[in-house]
Amino acid sequence: MSVTTELQDFILDEIAPGRAITVIDPDDDLLSRGIIDSLGVTQLLEFLRDRYGIVVAPADLVPGNFRNVRAIEAFVHARQGGPVC
Amino acid sequence: MTAVLPLRAAPPVTLDGLLDRAAATVPAGAAVACGPRRLSWSELHARTGALAAGLVTRGIEPGDAVALLAADGPQFVLGLLAIARAGAVAVPLNPAFKRPELEFCVREAGARAVLTEDSGRGVDAARELQAPATIALADVLAAGGDAPSSPAPPDAPAAFTYSAGATGRPKRVPRTHRQLAAEAGAFAAATALGPADRLFCTLPLHHAYGFGCCLLAALRSGATLVFAEEQGPLALDRDRVLALIERSEATVFPAVPFALRVLAEAPGAADLSRLRLVFSAGTLLPRATFAAFTDAFGVPPRQLYGCTEAGVVTVNLDPDARATAGSVGVPVAGVEVSVLGPSGEPVEPGRHGEIAIRSDAMTRGYAGVPDEVNHEAFPDGAFRTGDRGRLDEAGRLWITGRRKRLIDVSGEKVDPVEVEDVLAVHPRVREVVVVGAASGVQGEEVVKAVVVADGACGERELVRFCRERLADYKAPRSVEFRDAIPRGSAGEVLRKYLV
Numbered sequence: 360m361s362v363t364t365e366l367q368d369f370i371l372d373e374i375a376p377g378r379a380i381t382v383i384d385p386d387d388d389l390l391s392r393g394i395i396d397s398l399g400v401t402q403l404l405e406f407l408r409d410r411y412g413i414v415v416a417p418a419d420l421v422p423g424n425f426r427n428v429r430a431i432e433a434f435v436h437a438r439q440g441g442p443v444c
Numbered sequence: 445m446t447a448v449l450p451l452r453a454a455p456p457v458t459l460d461g462l463l464d465r466a467a468a469t470v471p472a473g474a475a476v477a478c479g480p481r482r483l484s485w486s487e488l489h490a491r492t493g494a495l496a497a498g499l500v501t502r503g504i505e506p507g508d509a510v511a512l513l514a515a516d517g518p519q520f521v522l523g524l525l526a527i528a529r530a531g532a533v534a535v536p537l538n539p540a541f542k543r544p545e546l547e548f549c550v551r552e553a554g555a556r557a558v559l560t561e562d563s564g565r566g567v568d569a570a571r572e573l574q575a576p577a578t579i580a581l582a583d584v585l586a587a588g589g590d591a592p593s594s595p596a597p598p599d600a601p602a603a604f605t606y607s608a609g610a611t612g613r614p615k616r617v618p619r620t621h622r623q624l625a626a627e628a629g630a631f632a633a634a635t636a637l638g639p640a641d642r643l644f645c646t647l648p649l650h651h652a653y654g655f656g657c658c659l660l661a662a663l664r665s666g667a668t669l670v671f672a673e674e675q676g677p678l679a680l681d682r683d684r685v686l687a688l689i690e691r692s693e694a695t696v697f698p699a700v701p702f703a704l705r706v707l708a709e710a711p712g713a714a715d716l717s718r719l720r721l722v723f724s725a726g727t728l729l730p731r732a733t734f735a736a737f738t739d740a741f742g743v744p745p746r747q748l749y750g751c752t753e754a755g756v757v758t759v760n761l762d763p764d765a766r767a768t769a770g771s772v773g774v775p776v777a778g779v780e781v782s783v784l785g786p787s788g789e790p791v792e793p794g795r796h797g798e799i800a801i802r803s804d805a806m807t808r809g810y811a812g813v814p815d816e817v818n819h820e821a822f823p824d825g826a827f828r829t830g831d832r833g834r835l836d837e838a839g840r841l842w843i844t845g846r847r848k849r850l851i852d853v854s855g856e857k858v859d860p861v862e863v864e865d866v867l868a869v870h871p872r873v874r875e876v877v878v879v880g881a882a883s884g885v886q887g888e889e890v891v892k893a894v895v896v897a898d899g900a901c902g903e904r905e906l907v908r909f910c911r912e913r914l915a916d917y918k919a920p921r922s923v924e925f926r927d928a929i930p931r932g933s934a935g936e937v938l939r940k941y942l943v
Contacts, residue, residue: 372908374916376908376911377543377911377912379572390674391674391676392568393539393568395677397677397678397679398854398916398917399677399916400679400680417709417710417711420680425680
């Protein structure tokens, strides 16, 4: 399963229940749509740690790294040194 | 020369009156600033009139409840004031609420319509509601019209808000124009707010803290409400928020301890020297957060205490901020605070007990509840907060605990009974108790469910079940499965063995 699919599934299953959202496009703005709020950030950071072994540094806690699934995937790849399949 | 609102002249006692006065006294002063957008008090006054006219045209009558679903910003301010100008009762709702929560509030309040912003989370939330009528703010404004000429009387309800109360369902809190105006006046006077002040708003305006200390405070004083144009998670936005506080030359910043901690931990620097007051409320301010914020920015956060039922109750403006950092301060004008012993008698300074409030700004009771609920909460006209504390010799209030079992999650209060009620209907849950568990950060908790399952049942399934029905902050972060809930000899749940 690709990182994109894993992130989409995680956001749909764990962060967005009850919000009438059935599809997350890789380019959907997760922040301006309110899909990821403060609690969602915490969940996502835990997911990145547990699934990919990435501990996000304070300097990396910026909107650009979490704006959409594509950005999060790029961040994962950058921290892991390459695509994860 | 800076304009000064005539605070000493008989102040208006309706939201309408306060808006009229601000528009007359500081017409060109900014009422709302949000990114490049700026709305003066006279512009806000005119738009409020037009929106109110549109509401009346759509059948809204004096006394009707109108739910307001809008993100925190200019449209929330406009919507709330227009509902008031139409003589209706505003029901500000949390756009993060899930459909069952929104439906409960709309139905319970008897809302005739739901007023929504043009786009954003409030619209998404409103779409899920099938009834009653949804009115888009932009549509009404586009139609134009003259303001209604029959202002609400001072003792008519101006707002219905909802209070978490360890009873399973939020309780409706009606407050009149006069009560809201009293809160606004007392807070503005205590903090010497004026038109030159710029209030930086990150608080939810549907919540009593943001409603009173931002919206009402600005309305009473002619100050400017400053909003971030794009409102994302603070953990990601902290550098941008700090830059905006600096750039906007904000003078007052009401916040919750979670926000103060996150900002204090930001790697970047910011010059917040224009801030003359930083407030902390929602939950007790940990000493470490007080120290970190003060050290980072040179401005000590001041605690204040309030509640949905009475608005702002006390404010700490003590000259020695560091020595009194743990206190929530002294009562604002028109408020009496007493600490009661086990029999309901006031105790001496220094003694601990339950905090009770009498206030000009306080509701006279919950609506839509059995009489005994109000008899218990408001005996003799004083509100029993359920919080515990003590008064010192100088009259300062120190909070020492909460009697009600509410869980503090990042400044939001979660009623464990409400979460238990949701989980209890899951077919695999035989028994459930919800508690607040340590989050790893002092003063912050997470919601934890302890479940006795009836057959195979997973943690993710139960968390998801809650998140479909409750705002995200109310859903458990963890579920612990046990064979039995520990109970005492009288059958009471032994919560200390569950956290």
